[in-house]
Amino acid sequence: NALSRGLLALLARDRIDEDTWEEFEDTLITSDLGVGPTTELVEALRTRLKVEGVADPGAARRVLREELLRLVDPTMDRSLATEPGTDANGAHVPAVVLVVGVNGTGKTTTVGKLARVLVAEDKDVLLGAADTFRAAAADQLETWGSRVGVPVVRGAEQADPASVAFDAVRAGQQGEADVVLVDTAGRLHSKTGLMDELGKVKRVIERTAPVGEVLLVLDATTGQNGLTQARIFREVVDVTGIVLTKLDGSAKGGIVVQVQRELGVPVKLIGLGEGVDDLAPFDAEQFVDAVLSEA
Amino acid sequence: MFDTLQDRLNSAFKSLRGKGRLTEADIDATCREIRIALLEADVNLSVVKEFVGAVKHRARGTELSGALNPSQQIIKIVDEELVAILGGETRTIRFAKKPPTVIMLAGLQGAGKTTLAGKLGRWLREQGHSPLLVAADLQRPNAVNQLQVVGERAGVHVFAPEPGVTTAGGADQPTGDPVLVARRAMYHAQQKLYDVVVVDTAGRLGVDEELMRQAAAIKAEVRPQETLFVVDAMIGQDAVNTARAFAEGVGFDGVVLTKLDGDARGGAALSIAKVTGRPIMFASNGEQLTDFDVFHPDRMASRILGMGDVLTLIEQA
Ligand SMILES: Nc1nc2c(ncn2[C@@H]2O[C@H](COP(=O)(O)OP(=O)(O)OP(=O)(O)O)[C@@H](O)[C@H]2O)c(=O)[nH]1
Ligand SMILES: Nc1nc2c(ncn2[C@@H]2O[C@H](COP(=O)(O)OP(=O)(O)OP(=O)(O)O)[C@@H](O)[C@H]2O)c(=O)[nH]1
Ligand SMILES: [Mg+2]
Ligand SMILES: [Mg+2]
Numbered sequence: 242n243a244l245s246r247g248l249l250a251l252l253a254r255d256r257i258d259e260d261t262w263e264e265f266e267d268t269l270i271t272s273d274l275g276v277g278p279t280t281e282l283v284e285a286l287r288t289r290l291k292v293e294g295v296a297d298p299g300a301a302r303r304v305l306r307e308e309l310l311r312l313v314d315p316t317m318d319r320s321l322a323t324e325p326g327t328d329a330n331g332a333h334v335p336a337v338v339l340v341v342g343v344n345g346t347g348k349t350t351t352v353g354k355l356a357r358v359l360v361a362e363d364k365d366v367l368l369g370a371a372d373t374f375r376a377a378a379a380d381q382l383e384t385w386g387s388r389v390g391v392p393v394v395r396g397a398e399q400a401d402p403a404s405v406a407f408d409a410v411r412a413g414q415q416g417e418a419d420v421v422l423v424d425t426a427g428r429l430h431s432k433t434g435l436m437d438e439l440g441k442v443k444r445v446i447e448r449t450a451p452v453g454e455v456l457l458v459l460d461a462t463t464g465q466n467g468l469t470q471a472r473i474f475r476e477v478v479d480v481t482g483i484v485l486t487k488l489d490g491s492a493k494g495g496i497v498v499q500v501q502r503e504l505g506v507p508v509k510l511i512g513l514g515e516g517v518d519d520l521a522p523f524d525a526e527q528f529v530d531a532v533l534s535e536a
Numbered sequence: 537m538f539d540t541l542q543d544r545l546n547s548a549f550k551s552l553r554g555k556g557r558l559t560e561a562d563i564d565a566t567c568r569e570i571r572i573a574l575l576e577a578d579v580n581l582s583v584v585k586e587f588v589g590a591v592k593h594r595a596r597g598t599e600l601s602g603a604l605n606p607s608q609q610i611i612k613i614v615d616e617e618l619v620a621i622l623g624g625e626t627r628t629i630r631f632a633k634k635p636p637t638v639i640m641l642a643g644l645q646g647a648g649k650t651t652l653a654g655k656l657g658r659w660l661r662e663q664g665h666s667p668l669l670v671a672a673d674l675q676r677p678n679a680v681n682q683l684q685v686v687g688e689r690a691g692v693h694v695f696a697p698e699p700g701v702t703t704a705g706g707a708d709q710p711t712g713d714p715v716l717v718a719r720r721a722m723y724h725a726q727q728k729l730y731d732v733v734v735v736d737t738a739g740r741l742g743v744d745e746e747l748m749r750q751a752a753a754i755k756a757e758v759r760p761q762e763t764l765f766v767v768d769a770m771i772g773q774d775a776v777n778t779a780r781a782f783a784e785g786v787g788f789d790g791v792v793l794t795k796l797d798g799d800a801r802g803g804a805a806l807s808i809a810k811v812t813g814r815p816i817m818f819a820s821n822g823e824q825l826t827d828f829d830v831f832h833p834d835r836m837a838s839r840i841l842g843m844g845d846v847l848t849l850i851e852q853a
Contacts, residue, residue: 345645
């Protein structure tokens with residue numbers, strides 16, 4: 242593969258020249274890692290190779306993998322807050338997961354797949370269709386609900402999304418659901434009106450139950466704009482985790498490295514297809530190996 | 537860090553005066569900055585390299601003019617090269633001599649195909665056509681309903697003989713065959729004298745060979761005048777792989793860039809235009825049916841470089 246070829250070429254020369262390093266950076270850039278992290282990674286690698294006097298390609302590759310893994314940080318807490326609780330009066334409070342992101346990243350699908358995972362853990366799950374905007378969005382969520390055997394609370398077409406979310410969480414509380422998953426409409430982070438609306442959805446839910454988990458769904462094909470998306474969504478609704486979808490395609494999703502590093506928000510789940518079982522926990526080592534596989 | 541290419545270049549040129557020719561070292565320094573700026577705009581790396589090579593070549597032979605400082609002069613070259621690629625062959629829909637004209641939409645999941653079908657429907661209707669939208673995505677949950685709603689909003693008819701995946705139809709069971717729907721749609725359009733047929737298809741990955749074959753089969757059935765590759769402006773380095781996969785697997789005649797109402801630089805536009813040689817025909821810039829425009833190469837060039845005002849100034853110089 243290109244990366245090990247690059248490394249081999251690099252190690253075959255007595256003096257590693259700038260062109261070689263550039264070639265090497267290139268292989269990382271095509272994973273959407275970004276110019277900044279790539280430069281940093283290559284710097285770190287250069288230093289280590291020099292200090293440790295690494296000469297064989299196998300060892301150099303291990304060093305690279307280590308450095309990249311360090312950037313992705315396997316020690317981050319990637320667990321999901323899905324345990325219900327009780328309020329000050331001892332009343333049942335469901336865990337609430339709010340799912341947000343720009344248009345078409347896979348929010349509704351992720352809600353469906355996540356419901357499946359939670360049902361398999363014997364949890365009582367309820368879905369809230371707070372996307373009242375996109376054509377047939379609530380129908381889509383309802384189909385997912387019936388796929389995984391979970392009820393859906395929906396409102397009238399073009400209803401206020403905050404009120405639908407409120408109703409869903411209220412229904413979850415009254416029905417003693419363990420988890421309420423709230424799907425929201427896709428919105429570009431640059432649209433302040435829509436972002437304000439999202440902030441309101443969260444605040445209104447919190448009259449009934451704290452939102453323990455806010456998942457930002459990022460599409461793995463997304464380039465450098467993903468970092469801006471994450472930054473602004475975090476400002477508005479305090480994102481607690483990233484779901485990286487469509488990793489079953491050819492995109493590597495390298496932008497999440499910057500997201501994690503700059504915002505400290507961990508990737509928690511990955512989407513690997515359109516089927517009910519195509520959701521998996523994020524695994525830093527697998528992710529790194531995929532980035533390096535044919536970068 | 538510098539925010540704009542302009543800042544970067546100015547700093548690379550600090551010691552220069554607007555005289556004579558640029559030295560090789562100046563050109564190298566500039567090209568490094570251009571490379572970074574394009575990568576940060578998500579232009580594919582292989583495209584960046586080729587592009588920077590071309591800029592370098594032109595910069596070498598350029599006499600510095602009095603009106604522009606050296607960095608502006610290079611930016612002018614960069615801009616011209618960008619527009620040349622982005623606007624290579626601008627055109628709009630080619631209509632069939634014998635109607636109906638068929639427009640088929642293809643692209644990755646969530647790119648904006650179904651929304652675009654509604655936009656095209658409305659746009660065509662306003663131009664006096666009688667378009668028919670065809671629901672050939674029987675895979676995504678409620679894709680058919682979505683197209684029906686969109687069609688209603690656009691005031692155009694939707695041909696949807698199969699419900700696709702819905703709660704009623706058994707949520708796990710895709711009903712019907714999209715290739716068959718496509719064939720029936722053509723018959724229906726001929727019978728009812730629709731003069732444009734817009735075929736919405738399921739989202740699919742470039743690496744999904746089975747679904748790529750399905751798209752090719754739909755295409756063979758409807759024989760479109762225009763197969764449009766619909767792509768999200770936020771896409772990163774993968775744009776090139778995906779565009780190539782669609783070009784080879786289905787074949788397309790034009791590109792539609794969606795979600796341009798966001799703040800992504802949209803470097804993919806350059807990558808796709810360069811790698812496939814297909815024109816970018818339309819820009820989709822919002823969720824409303826009216827958020828739709830023909831593509832403007834010059835605006836896209838400024839956007840990729842992140843320097844609208846500067847370019848206007850340079851144009852005038
Ligand atoms: N291949 C693949 N496709 C996915 C994945 N997740 C979602 N999709 C597809 O992506 C498309 C968009 O998914 P949705 O769940 O509707 O996305 P969304 O974020 O809810 O979209 P909006 O509500 O319109 O913003 C659909 O065709 C899904 O089937 C994934 O992990 N892999
Ligand atoms: N902001 C913005 N959103 C858009 C634009 N075009 C489409 N969308 C939104 O993007 C999401 C996906 O659009 P769809 O039309 O369902 O995309 P698709 O390609 O048909 O998706 P699949 O059928 O699942 O592959 C929806 O939320 C749309 O409202 C656009 O130009 N700007
Ligand atoms: Mg949705
Ligand atoms: Mg669609």
